[in-house]
Amino acid sequence: xxxxxxxxxxxxxxxxxxxxxxxxxxxxxxxxxxxxxxxxxxxxxxxxxxxxxxxxxxxxxxxxxxxxxxxxxxxxxxxxxxxxxxxxxxxxxxxxxxxxxxxxxxxxxxxxxxxxxxxxxxxxxxxxxxxxxxxxxxxxxxxxxxxxxxxxxxxxxxxxxxxxxxxxxxxxxxxxxxxxxxxxxxxxxxxxxxxxxxxxxxxxxxxxxxxxxxxxxxxxxxxxxxxxxxxxxxxxxxxxxxxxxxxxxxxxxxxxxxxxxxxxxxxxxxxxxxxxxxxxxxxxxxxxxxxxxxxxxxxxxxxxxxxxxxxxxxxxxxxxxxxxxxxxxxxxxxxxxxxxxxxxxxxxxxxxxxxxxxxxxxxxxxxxxxxxxxxxxxxxxxxxxxxxxxxxxxxxxxxxxxxxxxxxxxxxxxxxxxxxxxxxxxxxxxxxxxxxxxxxxxxxxxxxxxxxxxxxxxxxxxxxxxxxxxxxxxxxxxxxxxxxxxxxxxxxxxxxxxxxxxxxxxxxxxxxxxxxxxxxxxxxxxxxxxxxxxxxxxxxxxxxxxxxxxxxxxxxxxxxxxxxxxxxxxxxxxxxxxxxxxxxxxxxxxxxxxxxxxxxxxxxxxxxxxxxxxxxxxxxxxxxxxxxxxxxxxxxxxxxxxxxxxxxxx
Amino acid sequence: xxxxxxxxxxxxxxxxxxxxxxxxxxxxxxxxxxxxxxxxxxxxxxxxxxxxxxxxxxxxxxxxxxxxxxxxxxxxxxxxxxxxxxxxxxxxxxxxxxxxxxxxxxxxxxxxxxxxxxxxxxxxxxxxxxxxxxxxxxxxxxxxxxxxxxxxxxxxxxxxxxxxxxxxxxxxxxxxxxxx
Numbered sequence: 001x002x003x004x005x006x007x008x009x010x011x012x013x014x015x016x017x018x019x020x021x022x023x024x025x026x027x028x029x030x031x032x033x034x035x036x037x038x039x040x041x042x043x044x045x046x047x048x049x050x051x052x053x054x055x056x057x058x059x060x061x062x063x064x065x066x067x068x069x070x071x072x073x074x075x076x077x078x079x080x081x082x083x084x085x086x087x088x089x090x091x092x093x094x095x096x097x098x099x100x101x102x103x104x105x106x107x108x109x110x111x112x113x114x115x116x117x118x119x120x121x122x123x124x125x126x127x128x129x130x131x132x133x134x135x136x137x138x139x140x141x142x143x144x145x146x147x148x149x150x151x152x153x154x155x156x157x158x159x160x161x162x163x164x165x166x167x168x169x170x171x172x173x174x175x176x177x178x179x180x181x182x183x184x185x186x187x188x189x190x191x192x193x194x195x196x197x198x199x200x201x202x203x204x205x206x207x208x209x210x211x212x213x214x215x216x217x218x219x220x221x222x223x224x225x226x227x228x229x230x231x232x233x234x235x236x237x238x239x240x241x242x243x244x245x246x247x248x249x250x251x252x253x254x255x256x257x258x259x260x261x262x263x264x265x266x267x268x269x270x271x272x273x274x275x276x277x278x279x280x281x282x283x284x285x286x287x288x289x290x291x292x293x294x295x296x297x298x299x300x301x302x303x304x305x306x307x308x309x310x311x312x313x314x315x316x317x318x319x320x321x322x323x324x325x326x327x328x329x330x331x332x333x334x335x336x337x338x339x340x341x342x343x344x345x346x347x348x349x350x351x352x353x354x355x356x357x358x359x360x361x362x363x364x365x366x367x368x369x370x371x372x373x374x375x376x377x378x379x380x381x382x383x384x385x386x387x388x389x390x391x392x393x394x395x396x397x398x399x400x401x402x403x404x405x406x407x408x409x410x411x412x413x414x415x416x417x418x419x420x421x422x423x424x425x426x427x428x429x430x431x432x433x434x435x436x437x438x439x440x441x442x443x444x445x446x447x448x449x450x451x452x453x454x455x456x457x458x459x460x461x462x463x464x465x466x467x468x469x470x471x472x473x474x475x476x477x478x479x480x481x482x483x484x485x486x487x488x489x490x491x492x493x494x495x496x497x498x499x500x501x502x503x504x505x506x507x508x509x510x511x512x513x514x515x516x517x518x519x520x521x522x523x524x525x526x527x528x529x530x531x532x533x534x535x536x537x538x539x540x541x542x543x544x545x546x547x548x549x550x551x552x553x554x555x556x557x558x559x560x561x562x563x564x565x566x567x568x569x570x571x572x573x574x575x576x577x578x579x580x581x582x583x584x585x586x587x588x589x590x591x592x593x594x595x596x597x598x599x600x601x602x603x604x605x606x607x608x609x610x611x612x613x614x615x616x617x618x619x620x621x622x623x624x625x626x627x628x629x630x631x632x633x634x635x636x637x638x639x640x641x642x643x644x645x646x647x648x649x650x
Numbered sequence: 651x652x653x654x655x656x657x658x659x660x661x662x663x664x665x666x667x668x669x670x671x672x673x674x675x676x677x678x679x680x681x682x683x684x685x686x687x688x689x690x691x692x693x694x695x696x697x698x699x700x701x702x703x704x705x706x707x708x709x710x711x712x713x714x715x716x717x718x719x720x721x722x723x724x725x726x727x728x729x730x731x732x733x734x735x736x737x738x739x740x741x742x743x744x745x746x747x748x749x750x751x752x753x754x755x756x757x758x759x760x761x762x763x764x765x766x767x768x769x770x771x772x773x774x775x776x777x778x779x780x781x782x783x784x785x786x787x788x789x790x791x792x793x794x795x796x797x798x799x800x801x802x803x804x805x806x807x808x809x810x811x812x813x814x815x816x817x818x819x820x821x822x823x824x825x826x827x828x829x830x
Contacts, residue, residue: 288787320754323819324789348704372704383714387830391719391734392822396697399705400714400830412707 200238207231211255241439264535265432271309272332277365278394280326288321302508325392330358333542337478338362340505340546344471345370347418352405355382357389364395373398406456409463418472422461424454426481430541454490462498467549475547484517487543492522499551502528651690661729668780673742694721715830733817740790743782745775754785758820766808775800792818
């Protein structure tokens with residue numbers, strides 16, 4: 001028995017050794033398999049779930065199987081041994097060994113082969129697995145991996161960007177505090193919020209989108225005003241406009257168009273040049289310039305003398321052709337007032353604000369150097385460029401003077417000219433790309449100061465023209481401003497003060513002038529005026545209006561005289577007849593137009609208007625009341641009520 | 651603005667005569683409309699008579715220029731033709747030279763005309779006579795005084811001066827401030 005036992009123990013030992021060997025070999029193979037296909041581990045799919053279980057689970061399952069069938073060898077023989085042997089607790093070891101022994105006893109020599117076979121089977125299995133993975137789940141995982149990488153990258157970028165912003169904020173703060181030179185580190189830790197410009201831009205686009213489709217896209221909790229305010233704020237931060245300018249632009253255009261306008265005001269218009277027909281022809285000039293390596297094209301159907309330059313290897317302002325006066329570099333928009341004026345040969349024409357002479361030389365070319373052009377410029381320094389340009393372009397019919405335009409009527413005498421061109425000095429809101437300071441520097445006061453001068457200049461221009469002129473009697477008023485205050489309002493003022501009417505300027509394109517804008521009501525004939533915008537026409541923002549003088553002299557300052565003039569009939573109709581003073585019009589919403597500045601709201605005139613409006617029929621009042629006036633009236637009523645209450649109390 | 655005195659007129663006509671020769675008569679007695687010379691702030695202007703009549707109401711201080719400015723009377727009392735006269739001279743010029751395209755710009759920067767830049771020249775141009783200078787496309791670029799006669803020019807070496815620079819259209823850019 002002892003002998004038998006010994007032998008058994010020995011056998012067990014060897015068997016154990018064998019088993020160890022076998023298990024080790026199988027373990028090695030397994031490791032190899034594992035190492036060989038790491039992807040395989042990730043490649044486990046549900047189809048393998050029948051046999052593939054997490055280690056602990058499987059162990060438990062094996063144990064359960066063992067408990068149920070303590071002598072079931074085959075289950076251990078193929079797959080159990082290699083897995084099971086890896087994580088056996090010391091308590092179980094004996095039993096495990098026994099099991100092993102028993103299993104090994106069955107086929108001692110073949111254990112290796114069996115092990116290897118089993119391994120082989122498994123490796124085949126896993127290979128199949130791998131294939132399956134690569135065909136289906138693996139691709140998905142690739143994407144996931146990629147997306148994870150991208151996400152990581154984004155997160156990193158964001159972190160960097162934030163760090164940079166913080167850094168910049170710190171720097172700015174440091175610069176701001178630079179004068180003090182006493183930098184407190186703790187104070188710098190709180191950086192000022194620096195707006196992320198791309199974010200602001202996308203926000204602008206979003207708000208514009210919402211405002212354009214307000215019914216469908218709005219957040220019902222937010223009123224439209226809130227959206228508009230937010231748009232204003234973002235435009236201010238992104239483009240550097242001041243509040244006044246943004247208000248004006250949003251008053252002129254819808255939100256989408258306003259942003260378009262602002263966007264296109266950032267970039268310069270294409271370079272254009274005008275052929276000097278006194279010296280050459282457009283085709284010859286184009287050929288000469290193309291020879292010099294300039295890429296150009298005719299400007300469009302509307303002009304026979306304009307060329308637009310796409311690309312130039314040489315400076316266009318210093319070619320022999322330029323010096324010889326064959327062309328003038330000038331914006332396409334400044335052709336328009338000259339074309340509108342269309343001076344005839346042998347006429348007397350006055351250009352009231354002529355420097356640097358682009359329009360004057362065009363007028364001379366249109367007149368073929370006949371007749372006479374009084375080219376006036378108020379500033380002495382600017383007359384130099386005017387003289388040089390006139391000489392260069394071969395203008396011989398110009399008389400260049402240096403007066404304040406308002407004095408010209410006195411100097412030349414009234415009724416002196418057949419046609420007058422008034423390209424009035426203005427706020428320059430149409431040519432923001434030329435002077436970006438306009439965006440932030442202009443205020444209501446600047447605009448009204450311009451308006452004041454413009455009104456006086458326009459009256460002077462009208463006085464200069466002889467209504468009895470056989471060929472002429474025209475005035476062209478133009479500005480490079482888009483503000484209706486500087487354009488339509490000035491014309492309306494002139495219509496009230498002089499016997500003139502608005503006539504078609506003969507320009508094929510351009511938008512109609514405003515007949516109404518905010519709470520302004522202009523003369524309906526102002527639709528004949530033309531407006532140009534950078535985003536719509538690729539020209540500078542411009543306004544052109546042609547007036548025909550009907551009769552000499554000024555209108556008497558009474559309203560009755562207005563009725564006598566046929567052109568003022570519509571005006572008179574607007575003014576509801578009863579006003580003795582055409583200056584303060586009783587129309588609610590129509591601003592008082594006086595030479596010493598016009599204010600739209602908030603002063604006593606509105607109150608008076610409101611009171612007068614009250615006296616009229618309810619219907620009329622409702623029809624004509626608009627925002628500001630309504631508010632003013634309500635305020636007034638409230639005040640009255642309060643006064644009454646206090647009186648009653650007394 | 652006033653008419654030229656006899657002395658001034660003599661100076662002006664003599665100078666013009668150097669460039670246009672007998673065509674001066676056509677300049678003074680024009681067939682289309684009576685033209686005249688006027689002096690304003692030491693500058694000599696050439697204009698239609700109707701023009702200066704209409705310009706009469708403008709005060710002397712405020713009048714900057716009118717018609718065609720052809721020259722100025724210097725402090726020393728001499729008369730200088732300026733580039734404004736170029737068009738008049740080019741129309742009636744007796745002697746002309748044409749520049750090669752390569753030397754066009756050199757002349758427009760105020761340099762003399764060298765033999766190398768000489769494209770064409772009128773025959774029988776004497777030395778020290780006034781010439782109007784064109785480019786090969788017949789665009790007048792300026793005027794000057796011949797340094798050599800036509801015959802001498804043929805045998806000159808390329809770097810020798812053919813004509814001295816007096817005025818060129820580049821002045822419109824270079825000295826815009828002194829135009830009036």
